[in-house]
Amino acid sequence: MKRNVTVTRQESLVVPDVQNPFVHRLHFGILDKIQIVIMSVTVAPIRLLLAGMCLVLAWPLAALSLAFRTEEEKRKPLTGWRKAFSGLLLWLGRCVIFIAGFHKIKLRGNPASALDAPVLCAAPHSTFFDTIVCFMGQELKSPVAKIESSSIPFLGTLIQFTQPVFVRREDPNSRAVTIQQIRERGQSGGAWPQVLIFPEGTCTNRSCLITFKPGAFYPGVPVQPVCLRYFNKLDTFTWTWDGPKAFACLWYTFCQFNNQVEIEFLPVYNPSEEEKNDARLFANNVRAVMAKHLNCPVTDHTYDDCRLMVRAARLKLPMEAGLVEFQKLHQKLGVSSKQMQVYLDKFCKIAKSGHISLEEFAIYLHLPKSQALEEVFALYDRDNSGTIDFREYVIGLSLVSGPANSNDTIQFAFQLFDTENQGYISKEGFTQILCNAFKMNTQDVQVLFDKVDSDKDDKISFDEFKAYAEEKPEYAKLFKTYHELVQGNGHVENNGTPPKAKFD
Template sequence: MFAMLRERREEALKHISDYNPFVNRTTKTSLLEKVKLVVGGCTVLPLRCLGLGPLLLGLYGLTSLSIIGLSDEKLKEKPLTSWRKGVLYPTVKYGSRVLLFLLGYQWVKTKGEASAEAPIVISNHPSWFEHLWLLHVYVPSVVGKEDVKKVPLYGTYAKAIQTIFVKRSSPESRKEAAEEIYERVSTRYERLKQRSKKDADADDLQRQRYEERASNKRAKKAAKQQQRKQKSKASPQDDNGLMGDEEEEQEQHVDISPDGTPREEENGVDHDGGKKKKKKKGKKRRKASRTDKGVWPPLFLFAEGGNSSAQGFISFKLGAFNPGVPIQPVAVTLPYKHHDVSPAPGTKKFSLLVRTLCQFHNKMNVTYLPVYYPSEEEQNDPKLYARNVRQAMADELATSGIQATEHSYEDVILLHHALRRRYPHEKVLLETRKLLDHFEILELNKNTLTRCLDKFIAMDTDRSGEVSFQEFCSVLYLPDADITSRLFAFLDIDGDGRINFREYITGMATLWKVLKPRALTDVFALFAGEGGDHFTLSHARETLRGLFECLTDEQIDGILSKVGDLKTPDTMTFDEFEAWAKDNPEYIHLLLTTDQMAAAARRRGSAAATAGLAGEEEEDQKKKSKGKQKADVKDDDDDDDDGVNNDDYGLREIQIESGSSSGSGSEEEEEELQTLQKAPKKSDKKKKKAKKQKKGKKLDEKQTKKPKTKKRKNKQRIASDTELATNGTS
């Protein structure tokens, strides 16, 4: 198993690239750029700060008014009412655009069109500012972190647009958010389909009316021609054009009556004597309004999960793709010459914001891709759906140098955690999505990643990004012995004598895979004994000293110091042992390689083999006894044949039992036993052929026999079988 998993690790690490998209590529500040920053800091920066303050306060007041009297639970239950949307809609739409203008984005270059057909809109997240433009265009609800609620001013804005808040560390919160996303987008999608159907019906009605008007015009034209011919026959002067003007005036009032004859309207009066009705202009079809009752706004998500990279599209989260509804992708790029506004890990956030405000103009390009309608296969496979949408966005921006990478937001988490620990963050890049594709057993989450990174940083005492064998032994309190060398060689894939973070985390994943419940139970039994439910740390110290003679007392104390807080001091239960094992799979691997564990495995294997053989023999005996009874019931005419067959069946069963029970015997006896076991099988085959030939005759004879006689014969035959079996045994 370890060989197979090692091959997977080698294949996974072979395909991982060293490309790092999480880099802020701001150029070195030149003299001209410094002059521009000084001028901008003295002019546009104060003006923008003066404008941002009143604007944010005004937006806060209007958004608070739109949700006044509504609790967080009511905001989740249903969309806002009409008057609340009437306050919120212009506030968000125009307030976000003015805010973006004050941040230096006076104009935004767009390509394509925003569509109202898709219930979900997704985008990449290269900076802090693109969501303001998307709020201006769509006025959507969004999905955000629960911590946003606590941010002054911004938390109120998020509540007003009915944000779906997610606590990333809580599986229950993520599950509730997924259910709420599905409910909102499915409701909106059904409403959009109903509206599209109504629009199609309106188009059909309009087309029908147009055809009717066209047919009426054709009828009018035919009537005019007929009237002209009649007049030309009555007065030949008409052909010379003497009455042309008067005739044209009269022809303007020619209409067709229901019976097909022309009728005239004179002096604005119709044929019924009433006033001529003016044609009413057709009303424009009503567009989808955001003030409709019961309609959720479109849902907007950053598909990458958070601030990622302006240099590429990393792996998408599946929250937007699980419902399987149409999606409009939006791709955002931020061209620059000197100042890169992307908040990559390692960038100072305050200086980034100040320098952005000092720029006279910042650039933003937004590309609206066509609405992506998923196929049936993509609806059933959200991963495939997300991958195809991401590739479509990357293809659209291929000319801009933007590419799709297999990094994920977990890489961003690792980078930030390494920076907090003051560790070289470029050494911990994993490209986790590609790692998951080639190494399927690895389940990554924030806690697992940060815990492994903390252990790796503790081992890497010289902060070089790699762990040597001496550092490995020192931090884990392991001896410089053969067992430790084998474990280190297992983790060191390339065999260079040092372990990097990629090798370490894939090795830990392999060891986690081996931590089966049976393995943990067997290791726990080494300390607690068979059937024990706890053990003391003092007893564990003695057990480790007996298992590994090369361990010193200091090393044993160091290993036991890694045990966390215990409910009962100096006593570890199985649940606490299981948690410790998952945090320290290296020690469990060493314990599984001891001679005691190998002997326990052999004993367990032999016991299982014996139990399996006994179970098979018992099952065979049951099948044979059932077959014997069925043969007795069906074959009433061949008493001699049945007796021989039953005698052989009983003899065979006895021989099998005796052969299995006797542990010793000569080879000749075993050969005779095998021949006796094979002989009845041939007779059984011959008998089955004979039974098939006599099947028709037996059915006719059985219908004429009485049930009582049949039962009596069966009882006699069973008794004779018992006697034969007894004789064979004796």
């Protein structure tokens, strides 16, 4: 009789409420399509033209303000005549927002000054339109931006005028430099503009708040949480990894009569001493406050999940197959980003549609179905769905097969096959065990033997056996499970039994 075996569920590894926050689909009704067609030949081109004119007017003002600065001046906030154009550029930015269809932005709460809250923490981050926050209040905000954005023709100059905190991803010291810059600005007594950061680090579909990156919280300065909400029935704003492209979002939004957004400034969050010493705790607590106001769940997805999504797509798997809440698995299981990519490549070789069935699991291990195989499969299948997704596969390798694949287990399994204590596994001994234990036919045994026998000398040495066991750690758990079944039942139903002494 098959036993219902499951791995002990850890609350820290349960499936998230929102399994894919990086997907967005637009569903156009007949009226929506008619509206877009009409607006595309009437209002939208005019909006695009007027917005472009405002940017053209803004560029020379920004360029003049930034001209001929010394290296020392670049490290200080704009003052004097260089800052004189700030009000006009702020107004032009608001004009662009109005032209884009955001005719009435609803503001809630009280925006804090740079002295009271050096950092603005805005979420959820779902679109490039979120930069509207930069133009709210009495002065422009300084966003955290990639250094590459400073070299974008035309727009790069406008971005530099906001005096952003640039991040150099290729520089291993970039995070330390960014933290130091935020700390210095926070201790400047309000001389610098507020730093605007989107701590999620990437765009989502606003169904949840993903992990906040701790970078902006390391300085330990007060932050003001800012909640963003969009209300249009047709959501043309959301720009995710799996959804409409940037220009499509822009154009569809320009084709809306009125775009509704609400920006809520929550009370300033002053960190405790414990939070100042633990940036991740600080970030998680701020996220919890924002999630409560937004009435949405939190998940442990990160930008690393997006990278795995892209890799999954390249491997011809569904993009969502790569979503595993990487940060959580990294913390709980110690799986690195590089290991996760290796696991995904391996998963792709087994799964054909983003999930591993029992049949695919058997084919991958070159084994027929058996009770022992079903037992191991059940250990991986954490939700008892009958298939194994990539997240379950990673957890299974880490909690099931990995621990089972110890040197002692490998040594035990090798001795099991080495029936005559020759120091190597012969083809006869290999065939005898696998045919008896799993009812494999001799042809399948030959294929598996050839895979393990890397030097093709018709003998499997311990090193060859160990190398293959490390490549496929599922075998270790499989034989341990089979051994336990034999010891517990004295037989394996419908699968024959090798002499029990060989397993003792």
